[in-house]
Structure formats: C-alpha cells, structure tokens
Amino acid sequence: MEGQLKATKFCTNCGAEIDAKAEICPKCGVKQPSSNSPAKNPGLAAVLSFLFTGLGQIYNGQIGKGIIFIVMYSISIALMFVVVGFVTTPILWIWGMVDAYKTAERINSGQLKVGPSNKNANI
Template sequence: MVPPGTIVPKSPGVAVLASFFLPGLGSMISGNGGIGALILVLYMASWVLTLVLVGFLGVFGFWVWGMVQGYSDAVAWNRRHGLIS
C-alpha cells in the first residue's frame, strides 16, 4: 500500500500497452482523459468509415497515435511531478 501523499510515477510502457488494446486508454490512465477520449472516438468513427473503405487509414493512424500519445502523456506527467521515467 502506498502511503497517502506519495506520488507514484505513471508507467509509459503500461500506457503504450493499454493503448495497444484500446486506443486512447493510455492517455486516459496517464491523466489526459480529454485527448484519450478524442482518440477513442475518432478510432471508433474510423471503423464505421471502413464500410466505405475510407476509414482504414484512420483506424491505423488513430491506433498508432493512441500509443504514442499515451507514452508522451505518462512521461509528461512524471516530469511535472519531478519523477524520472
């Protein structure tokens, strides 16, 4: 158990892994819920657009963006709190 008031670092690796399975989740667990939700909504919209073959680029792009953003958010959160990741 972590004592109250202790700052626990966010893991960039866990953020990337979470976004691998659900785009945007890594950003959400790294404290950037707005961007994470945006990535998830755009990813799901791209799946709908695959019905007309337009969405395949979006599906891949938002999936990759989710992983990169999750990593960046975790590292940024750690830096803001004086932690090294």
C-alpha cells in the first residue's frame, strides 16, 4: 500500500508538515489546536474590545476576566473627574484590545484552553 497518501496538516507555530492526527508538533513541540474546539478570531476579539473594553475577553470565553475589565474600565471613567482617569482609561482600553487579540491567538495555538472544565483558571 505504498501508493496511499497520509493525511497531513501544518503546524500552527512553525509551519512544518505533520501528521493530521498529531496533537504536538514533533519539530517545535507546540500543542496543536484540537479540531473539536472552534477557532477564535483574534481580529474580532480586538475589535470587540475596541468597541467596549471586556467584550473581547468574553468572546474568548473568559467571562470573569471580561467582567473585571468592564468594572475596571467603569471605575477608570469615573476617575476622569479627578484627572487620573485620563491616564488610566486609555491604558485599560489598549490593554483590553491587546489582551483579547493575544489570548485568541493562544487559544488557537493550543497554549490556552478555555472552557467549562477550567473557566476559573483563566481569569
């Protein structure tokens, strides 16, 4: 049966061609995302956090982290009345977008698992 082709895929980290069933890349050692978990779109996560800080984290499945961002952002807006908020609000807003984007990438690469079994571990 030499003529049969083996199913392959490409590593999400290094791009090496690996067996389609491989869970870890033999070249770089990075865990590959499982096919049963839906991929998160990093761009969408960042845009949601751009529109409202914390929404990107909620989209990524980190509900607690998203709520913490929303509360911190609300407090920061209130602090604008004492000038401190003019510094903290943009920092939190940018931090929320960057965190949402990078977290979605980590979820897709298999470095971070978010789900019902460990939802408190990712806050």
